[in-house]
Amino acid sequence: MDASRNQARDRAGFTLIELLVVIAIIGVLIALLLPAVQAAREAARRAQCSNNLKQLALAAMNYESSHGCLPPGGFPVRANPASGVPHNDHSVFERVGPFLEQQAIFNAINFELNAYRNENLTAVGTGIATLWCPSDATVSEATPLIPDAAASVGVGSAAWMYPPPRPAGTWTQQHTSYRGVSGIWASSPSSLDPAEIRRARANKNGVIFASSSVRLAEIRDGTSNTLLFDERAHSYYPNAASRTPQLAPYYAAIYGAWTHGVYTFDGVYNNPPNRVRSPATPSSQHPGGINAAFCDGSVRFLKDSIDSFGPTNDYRSRGPILYDAATGNYLLAAGTRVPVFQALATRAGGEVVSADAY
Numbered sequence: 001m002d003a004s005r006n007q008a009r010d011r012a013g014f015t016l017i018e019l020l021v022v023i024a025i026i027g028v029l030i031a032l033l034l035p036a037v038q039a040a041r042e043a044a045r046r047a048q049c050s051n052n053l054k055q056l057a058l059a060a061m062n063y064e065s066s067h068g069c070l071p072p073g074g075f076p077v078r079a080n081p082a083s084g085v086p087h088n089d090h091s092v093f094e095r096v097g098p099f100l101e102q103q104a105i106f107n108a109i110n111f112e113l114n115a116y117r118n119e120n121l122t123a124v125g126t127g128i129a130t131l132w133c134p135s136d137a138t139v140s141e142a143t144p145l146i147p148d149a150a151a152s153v154g155v156g157s158a159a160w161m162y163p164p165p166r167p168a169g170t171w172t173q174q175h176t177s178y179r180g181v182s183g184i185w186a187s188s189p190s191s192l193d194p195a196e197i198r199r200a201r202a203n204k205n206g207v208i209f210a211s212s213s214v215r216l217a218e219i220r221d222g223t224s225n226t227l228l229f230d231e232r233a234h235s236y237y238p239n240a241a242s243r244t245p246q247l248a249p250y251y252a253a254i255y256g257a258w259t260h261g262v263y264t265f266d267g268v269y270n271n272p273p274n275r276v277r278s279p280a281t282p283s284s285q286h287p288g289g290i291n292a293a294f295c296d297g298s299v300r301f302l303k304d305s306i307d308s309f310g311p312t313n314d315y316r317s318r319g320p321i322l323y324d325a326a327t328g329n330y331l332l333a334a335g336t337r338v339p340v341f342q343a344l345a346t347r348a349g350g351e352v353v354s355a356d357a358y
Contacts, residue, residue, distance in 0.1 A: 042287065045134035049177070049231070049284075049291050050299045052130050056178060056229050057293040059099035060092075069213040070228075070295075071095040073180050073265035074188075075111075089115040091264035092180045092208050093131060094123070100130055115259045116145065124173045124259050131258050133177035135285040139234040139256070142172035175234045176258040179266045179282075180208025181227040181292075184342045185321060185330040186267030203329045205346040207295060208265050216295070220348040223295035227344050230292040230302075231284040232256065232266055268308075268345035295347075306358045308341035 063071045071092045090111055097106035105126055110119045125142065132139045183206030189197045197211050207214045207228060219226050234256040258264065266282060282302075284290040289303040309320055320336040323329075332338070340358050343351035 042135065046286050046291065046301075049133040049135065049286070050301075052133065053178065053229055053231075053291050053293040053299045054297065055100065055130050056093075056096070057295075057297045057299065059096040060228060061297055062099040063096050064216060069215045070207050071180075072210075072212045073182060073208045074210045074260075089260075091115075091259055093128070093176060093178075093258050093264060100128070102128060109259075118167055120259070121145075121167065121171050124257070125171060127174035128176075128258065131176035131178060133231060133233070133284065133291075136177040136231075136233045137235045137285065139175050139177045142174055145171050145173055173257045173259070175256040176264065177231055177234055177256075177284075178229050179232045179264055180206075181230055181345050182206040182209035182212075182265045182267050183345050183347070184268055184332070184338075186265060187328070187330065199328070205349060206265075206267070207347050210265070214347065218347060219295055221343075221346060221351065224298065225344060225353050226295045226347050227268070228293045228295045230266070230282045231286075231290040232281070233283045233285050235285060268342050292344075294344075300358075302341070302344075302358055306341045307339040309339055 060071055072095060073092050074090060090109070093100075094106065094109055094111075094115075097103065097109075105123050105128070108120075109115075109123045110117070113119055116124060124145070127140060127142065129140075183204050185204075186209065187200065187203070188210040189200040201209075201211055204212065207219065207226065216223065256264075268282065282290050282292075286301075289301050289306075291299055292302050293299050320333045322331050322333055324331065338346070338349060338351050340353055343349060343353050344358070
């Protein structure tokens with residue numbers, strides 16, 4: 001009887017080899033399941049991002065119903081005393097606030113003053129979840145106001161925006177993962193002269209830009225073929241200062257601030273999505289492309305492989321996009337074939353885009 005009990009006890013345990021086999025099997029299962037879990041999580045984040053853009057598109061359409069035009073990308077409130085160049089304040093997202101259930105924030109904004117004046121600091125520092133892509137890792141992290149970030153790296157060019165006295169306490173600003181689409185290029189008026197503002201507006205071929213007031217009737221390419229909003233990942237902005245790393249805090253603060261007019265619209269320059277990750281081109285943290293909202297309210301995923309110009313880091317006088325320094329206008333070189341990505345960015349370019357081209 002004692003011998004049989006000992007044999008039973010011997011059979012109850014694992015040998016070392018059996019234990020190693022079990023551990024190896026568990027490791028293989030984890031290796032197989034982890035990518036699937038990560039893919040499922042990213043799919044959920046991408047779906048939430050798509051929903052955010054749909055909400056923004058709906059807000060823009062409601063704005064158009066109330067005002068007769070799509071919301072503007074910014075207005076030149078007053079010029080920089082040092083350079084005379086106007087600062088484009090008050091972004092498209094401020095304008096559509098009442099249609100995003102943000103009436104209280106909208107009421108707190110004084111549109112007659114610079115977006116960064118003391119009177120507007122409460123709105124500047126308020127985050128709006130609809131403006132945050134869940135895959136954009138740093139977008140919800142508030143950053144110091146521009147002068148504080150600039151002072152830390154010896155850059156004083158932004159200090160004019162914040163006339164003293166500054167209110168006591170620590171003030172921050174919030175950011176966004178999304179931008180309005182200004183067309184194939186993005187630029188702002190160089191002065192407050194009404195003629196200059198009209199000149200700059202006439203040179204834009206998208207729907208949201210500085211001093212814009214585009215009506216749906218002007219979108220002759222069709223609302224389903226014209227981009228309204230796209231992604232520009234805030235988490236890439238510090239990388240834009242890679243050549244001068246000491247400026248990273250300054251860039252991280254200023255780029256993508258949700259109330260900042262000039263940094264909340266972009267141009268579809270020579271680059272396909274994510275090819276050149278800079279403040280001037282669309283980008284995202286989604287593998288393979290970006291989400292984009294169209295003027296008909298639909299949201300679609302544009303692949304990195306979409307037919308496009310580029311890539312290049314310089315959009316002035318290089319390749320098919322030319323810059324006329326005498327007039328301040330951009331133009332396409334004669335005979336240029338406009339690729340699909342750039343064609344989707346224009347409101348009335350007359351390009352033919354097939355539904356299966358992207």
